[in-house]
Amino acid sequence: MKAISAVLLHGGSPVMARRALKLASLAAAASGIYLYGNKFMDPNDFGVVRVGRAIATTAVITYDYLTSLRNVPYGSEEYDFLKSQVHLRSAERLRELCCANRGTFIKVGQHLGALDYLLPEEYTRTLKVLHSQAPQSTRQEIEQVIREDLGKEVLLLIVKHIFPDFEFMWLVEEAKKNLPLELDFLNEGRNAERVAQMLKNFDFLKVPRIYWELSTRRVLLMEFMEGGQVNDKAYMEKNGIDVNEISRNLGKLYSEMIFVNGFVHCDPHPGNVLVKKCPDSGKAYIILLDHGLYQVLSESFRMDYCRLWQALIKADMKRVQKYSRRLGAGDLYPLFACMLTARSWESVNRGIDQSPVSASEDVEIRSNAAAYLPQITQLLNSVPRQMLLLLKTNDLLRGIESALHTRASASSFLNMSRCCIRAVSTYQRSKSHSIFRRIHISLTEALSLWQINLYELFLWLKGSGLGNWVIAFLSRMHHST
Numbered sequence: 001m002k003a004i005s006a007v008l009l010h011g012g013s014p015v016m017a018r019r020a021l022k023l024a025s026l027a028a029a030a031s032g033i034y035l036y037g038n039k040f041m042d043p044n045d046f047g048v049v050r051v052g053r054a055i056a057t058t059a060v061i062t063y064d065y066l067t068s069l070r071n072v073p074y075g076s077e078e079y080d081f082l083k084s085q086v087h088l089r090s091a092e093r094l095r096e097l098c099c100a101n102r103g104t105f106i107k108v109g110q111h112l113g114a115l116d117y118l119l120p121e122e123y124t125r126t127l128k129v130l131h132s133q134a135p136q137s138t139r140q141e142i143e144q145v146i147r148e149d150l151g152k153e154v155l156l157l158i159v160k161h162i163f164p165d166f167e168f169m170w171l172v173e174e175a176k177k178n179l180p181l182e183l184d185f186l187n188e189g190r191n192a193e194r195v196a197q198m199l200k201n202f203d204f205l206k207v208p209r210i211y212w213e214l215s216t217r218r219v220l221l222m223e224f225m226e227g228g229q230v231n232d233k234a235y236m237e238k239n240g241i242d243v244n245e246i247s248r249n250l251g252k253l254y255s256e257m258i259f260v261n262g263f264v265h266c267d268p269h270p271g272n273v274l275v276k277k278c279p280d281s282g283k284a285y286i287i288l289l290d291h292g293l294y295q296v297l298s299e300s301f302r303m304d305y306c307r308l309w310q311a312l313i314k315a316d317m318k319r320v321q322k323y324s325r326r327l328g329a330g331d332l333y334p335l336f337a338c339m340l341t342a343r344s345w346e347s348v349n350r351g352i353d354q355s356p357v358s359a360s361e362d363v364e365i366r367s368n369a370a371a372y373l374p375q376i377t378q379l380l381n382s383v384p385r386q387m388l389l390l391l392k393t394n395d396l397l398r399g400i401e402s403a404l405h406t407r408a409s410a411s412s413f414l415n416m417s418r419c420c421i422r423a424v425s426t427y428q429r430s431k432s433h434s435i436f437r438r439i440h441i442s443l444t445e446a447l448s449l450w451q452i453n454l455y456e457l458f459l460w461l462k463g464s465g466l467g468n469w470v471i472a473f474l475s476r477m478h479h480s481t
Contacts, residue, residue: 054105113126128270225287241284255416417452
């Protein structure tokens with residue numbers, strides 16, 4: 001569905017429209033087969049209606065884009081105005097579809113609503129409501145979603161017929177694997193306690209306490225916590241919360257989870273990450289909710305991912321290619337690097353910590369996202385399954401940074417570098433049987449971390465009034481000699 005939206009944002013062809021309309025009879029037939037063949041369903045179940053809604057919405061959105069902009073000069077003011085209106089209508093249709101179909105559709109809508117850096121504002125603004133005001137589902141509806149995997153497969157086959165370049169079946173595989181975990185509340189409670197213990201050194205993190213004596217597999221009772229959504233910049237400014245501090249701390253949490261521990265909260269949409277300032281201490285906290293979906297990274301995957309990010313930060317293209325290939329990207333490693341960093345290939349070559357995202361680069365990224373969708377789907381089918389949830393997590397975190405206007409700050413890359421160094425050093429020590437080798441690894445680690453601290457101090461001095469005064473003083477001293 002995410003891929004469908006991206007294609008439609010940039011127009012389509014009359015062939016697609018004809019296919020969408022021609023498939024009405026095919027959709028009805030497929031839905032009938034689904035209804036007949038699903039032993040769990042009776043005529044009062046609504047799986048067939050969900051499939052029909054998705055097909056109808058896809059067809060209507062496709063037709064709207066193709067007909068509304070057909071005879072309008074590209075690039076004109078009228079074209080831009082009409083395109084914005086079509087974006088808004090399409091986003092509202094997607095939101096209505098998500099609210100009507102619930103379940104997995106809500107998850108997709110929440111993800112789309114967080115992609116400020118990629119999707120048009122009309123989409124993200126309209127779909128953001130799903131972060132905090134998603135319709136509630138009954139237990140029967142949730143169980144029905146699990147039984148509808150065949151319905152998803154039918155829908156994806158129909159979509160593939162409309163857009164033959166795209167492959168979506170990995171979405172079904174991931175949904176089959178992850179949905180039962182998200183609906184096991186005892187598993188969610190264990191995850192919450194594990195991550196709270198794992199990140200206990202971060203005093204700015206709050207994880208709700210679990211009341212086990214009142215919890216079961218179907219009922220989870222936890223401590224009530226409230227705050228503003230992490231992407232609500234106005235809320236933070238109103239409550240005196242430093243957006244840069246929140247962004248840095250969120251980056252620290254996820255760097256620690258991904259690179260050091262390999263146990264990653266994979267649903268950080270803004271409705272699951274809250275911020276609150278303590279009125280007594282004045283300290284700002286991050287509250288992490290919804291612990292149903294975690295990704296456990298294998299050691300080999302985690303090390304390759306650490307080394308890839310180290311190479312990306314250092315702009316070491318040989319190692320970027322090496323570790324991208326080891327992670328399954330193959331010849332698409334330049335696209336893989338751009339997807340991970342949400343930067344252009346030129347910026348990746350130059351060094352992603354050298355300059356922030358410019359307006360022109362942002363436009364380039366948005367345009368290329370649609371132009372390279374066939375290659376993106378090919379890549380998503382070839383990388384390890386562990387990578388899929390990490391890519392989703394990266395998207396959501398960048399959406400938060402984009403909303404707070406803190407994207408690609410140097411401090412975020414420094415925190416990532418620290419975690420990568422610690423993770424690789426710990427791994428190397430665990431594999432070494434020589435005490436002298438372990439001492440050498442520890443000294444190298446300490447030196448690397450010290451260099452990062454020194455560079456961070458330099459950046460602070462450069463950006464502060466004191467730093468400007470020192471630079472001006474040294475400059476005058478130089479000219480006077």
